[in-house]
Amino acid sequence: MEGAFSYAPAIAAFPLAAFVVALTFGKWMPRKGAIAGIAATAGSLLFSLWMLAAVASGEVYHETLYEWTAGEAAGEVGDGIEFTFGILIDPLSALMLVIVSLVAFLVHIFSLGYMNAEGETGLPRYYAGLGLFTFSMLAFVYADNLLMAFMFFELVGLCSYLLIGFWFRTRSAPSAAKKAFLVTRFGDYFFLIGVVAIAATFGTVAFAGDDSFVAAAETAIADGDTLFGFDAQTWVTITGLLVLGGVLGKSAQFPFHTWLPDAMEGPTTVSALIHAATMVAAGVYLVARMFGYYALSPTALAIIAFVGGFTALFAATMGVVKDDIKQVLAYSTISQYGYMMLGLGVGGYVAGVFHLMNHAFFKALLFLGAGAVIILMHHEQDMWKMGGLKEKAPVTYYTFLAGALALAGIIPFSGFWSKDEILYDALIVGLNEPVIMAAYAMGLVAVFFTGFYTFRMVFLTFHGEPRSEAAEDPHPVGWAVKVPLLTLGVLALVAGVANLAPVAKILGVDIVFLEHWLDGEYGAVEGLTYSAYGELLAYETGVIGSEQLTILVAAGLSLLLAFSGAGLAWKLYNVPEPVAHKERLGSARRTIENNYYQDEYQVWLARGFTLPLSRAADRFDQTVIDGSVNGISTASLFGSSWVKRLQTGIVTNYAALIVAGFIALLVFLGVYGGWF
């Protein structure tokens, strides 16, 4: 299988080609570039599967393709630095390649039904954007160094900007696109500083191998080095947190989550791609990619875990009062990525990646399902105008239900297994670490809200009586919509089989495939395995009674909360004529409906702080900088007119000046040289 890897660049190259083709020839193509996109992503999917198979057969791939600059590093550690483009294919990236290309492929197919069939204009631009988006994400996934990852991370951000603003003639879409761009850019700013700091510290930005910055950091900590005036571990924490800034922005974690709900202004297919496999996933994937680095810093990990747990709960509470089906899904995304961060933050590398995978499937499913609903509802997104779609669109309903069950974490759907594993990992660490315990508690409470808002959405959309004309007479959907839904529906149901950790531990059966996969049972790059990370982690774990009991308690608790949330939703909304129950929230309602005033305070920050600051900077520029420039030119011209006056036009004056100048020089040099 060795030969397989030489085709690795093609995985990213296919969508790039599709981007070029759609952009240049899309206008004249029968499906405006869709075919090219589908073919390209299908190619990427096939090659990704091939890579997966190659990794399964025990091979890994780590190759530098192109060195674009190199130099003598002035780093604290190491000598000489190289900036390269390279490919790293190990179990993690191979898995992620498959997920990304699969979701991208299905989104392309779905777009035929969602965009082409609905007669949208500007389709070549749309497919070009999708192609570039997929290309950027795939290249990001198998980047072998931090700088290359950063570049494609930025490209991903650019593509999301282009696609969120696809309907740029509306008022809201361009503004949402700008918001997404600015907020994530704010995070990326810290990421960039982090990249520079890491490069300057360790003289390398490679993810893997002996000369990776992870290995260098490990050595530095072991040797007790002092880096830039800090001890090594503190410096690793600082740089890790700087990089985390980019992660929080992209993965929409508190406090950078505000862009994501607004990003619903883009086409629903784009939302599916952003939420499931590309933009938002990029952040969490980056943490997983450089997990070894974070594993060196307990502080950074605890911050990741706490932010994750908090975001999970925070976003879930906001999700319960939304009326727009896509808004609910948006907040669920924020919440679910909070879980992944929690999982990674407590050292649950496998659990975090597991949830990333499952979430990709069920969230893509839910968004595409929501897209189907929107088609059915003639582009109506308010859930209060839906209802009763269950009988009229069974395929959409049952697949959506599968996704919802997975999202809510109902056994045996995939979401349950991964979320449960995260919570279990958090619990056993939390027994010794109060901060983690708090994060766990928030994650646990969020399960209840998740169950509630998920089923509120399902019941309002599909159950009860139709509440509008559109709901009574839905627009039919075609195969292009149904095929992706069915595929993802099946995956949402069965993907959990990949890692049935609780079952394995209770029954003692070895069915934790994903754990073995990530632990390099088949093939892995040295140092990038679950057990290698485990050795770096400083966490102590505890149990309640025995391990089995702990598992049962954790699983039982989360299931109980999920069921109670779902049950409450069933009681309140699974009625023929559901009504809003928001007033029962009392004073909290306003706060939650306003998303805890997060937008307001950020706007206040921009208006009240940044704007005056930039005004002051502008004034400084206008007066001091421009003033000195203008002053210099005025002084120069004044000096010029003065110098000009020396030239009187009278030759005797010239002679006098020459002699005077000569004597001045003579006196100066004579005194200086001691001639007299």
Next chain:
Amino acid sequence: MARLRPKNEQSTLICVGYESPNVTEMNDWIAIGMLALVGLSIPLGMMVVSYLIRPSVPETSKRATYESGEIPTGGTRIRFNIQYYMVALLFVVFDIETVLLFPWAVVYQDALASPEYGLLEALGPMLLFVAILMIGLAWAWRTGAVQWAQTRTQAASDTDRQ
């Protein structure tokens, strides 16, 4: 090659007759300053003395520039005929030629006698030099430099006479 005497010797010369060792350390510039002082004070002194002892009789003929002499007419800034300069320039050219010819003539015989130089080396350069000057002279002649130009009034009076 001739050389000026070194500074130190010069100062001892000036200070001949003085045995004091400090004097040799005296700065050379003091002597120059003294010279300037004396040079200025002599004419000034003469003017002051004559001012003090002369009688003052302000009268027209006494205040003339040349008492009992020529009566001045007009300023000195008058135009000379350009021809004066032309002739002077040509004269200077030949003057310089002569200055170079004399020493050459002195060494000419010796140069011919020595085995190092032949007729070509001894005579050639001077012929070339004279030839170049001849070209200059010929050009000056042809362009009318030696023709006595006439002012307009002279030219007019010439035609009148004819």
Next chain:
Amino acid sequence: MAVFQLAEWTAMAPALILAGTALALFVFDSISPHSTNRSLLAGTAAGGALASLAVAVWFIVAGVGTPTVDGGLGEITVLSDQFVVDQMALYFMIIVAIVTALIVVASYDYLVGHAYQAEYYSLVVLAATGMSMMAAANSLVTIFIALELASLPSYALVAILKDNRGSVEAGLKYFLIGALSSAIFLYGISLVYGATGHLQLDNIAEVIAAGDADPYGGLLGLGILMLIGGFAFKTASVPFHFWAPDAYEGAPAPISGFLSSASKAAGFVILFRVFTEAFPLGDQMNALIGFDWTVAFIILAIVTMTVGNFAAATQNNVKRMLAYSSIGHAGYALIGVAGLSADGGELVMGAAMMHLLVYGFMNTGAFLFVALAEHWGVGRTFEDYNGLSRQAPIACAAMAVFMFSLAGIPPFGGFFSKFFLFMGALEASAANTAMLAVAAALVVNSALSLYYYSRLVKALWIEEPATTRDRLARPTGLYAAIVVAAVMTVLILPGFGPVVDAALDAAVAALG
């Protein structure tokens, strides 16, 4: 390429050819006075200049001046070391020959209807002879004679438009200041001779090295300062620059170009030669005159470039602006001497030599454009030049090239030579921190110069014409010279390698 088989005096061929051409023109004029056979006269002069150029290039390619250890023929001395033909001499002979050729070709059209045509050409070539000899002169006497040979025809050339009051006035001013400067220079020579007992440059250096001149430090210093005065006059450096604006403005424009390019370059070559050969830097020299003589050049360089550029900034007359800019450029070239040190400075001196070559094209070209404008009779100020690009796009494009190159904008030749000067100054600052001030002055003045150079480009290309003009003539000779100068200003970039090599080799040989 058997140069060495020729007699030694033939090494001076580039200068001798020019001298012969000048005499031939005089002979012709004696036979047929007041001839207006422009083709024959200009053709002869141009032929002489090009022949001189060809011979100089041939010599440099054949290896004259290249040290024998590098397989060259070594430097050739003529008349018992009174002249020396080495790489630097040939390099500057090439510059002089190029500028002379450009000027002569351009004058073909400029002189239509003027009297004294034969005299004009023969004086130009005679001055070029002097400049060529300055490049090779190796003793204070030959330097002075060559300098006067270059200067005296220049005075006459500036005043050659006898019916033009400006021209005559300029000639007289130039002559008077020239006489004063020559006197100072000659006095300096006598003082140096008094202190060292020698006139030949290498002998002077020997006497100083042997310590025989030790008692006369102040005398020698004064002599050196007076020599600097003479060079400053020739290169139009402050404070001996006063003649330049008036002379350039009044002189026929091709002559202004000739004086500001070739004459300046010739002034620099003797400056380089005297100070590297006769007064090489070193502890001995510094102790003798009390300081490192680069101090004087640092002061002169900064003051010259500042005065030149500042005065140019607010000129309204284009020719006068160019005159001041040429003073500014003299300041840049002075960096080449200011940056020398006891054990280095090849880079900065080489850069100054490159700058003088590039300057030979761009500055001559700029003055020729002014000559073209005078030929058209459009006027002298910036406003008069407004909108000329509509009628003469090619010439105006060439002028834009000259202006941007003079300002030091890439990708033109002027940028590279200035850049090398800047780098050289920075490198020299390792030995002498005052060079940092010189480098800073270079940058500040270049920035200021962009203001007035671009003002002219703006007038040519952007402004609306103030008055309606008739169709403008396209004189062949002037156009050809301008276009050649522009093409060379641009092409010197890809061809910069050989120029850099030649200049650096020459600088290394001169300093070695």
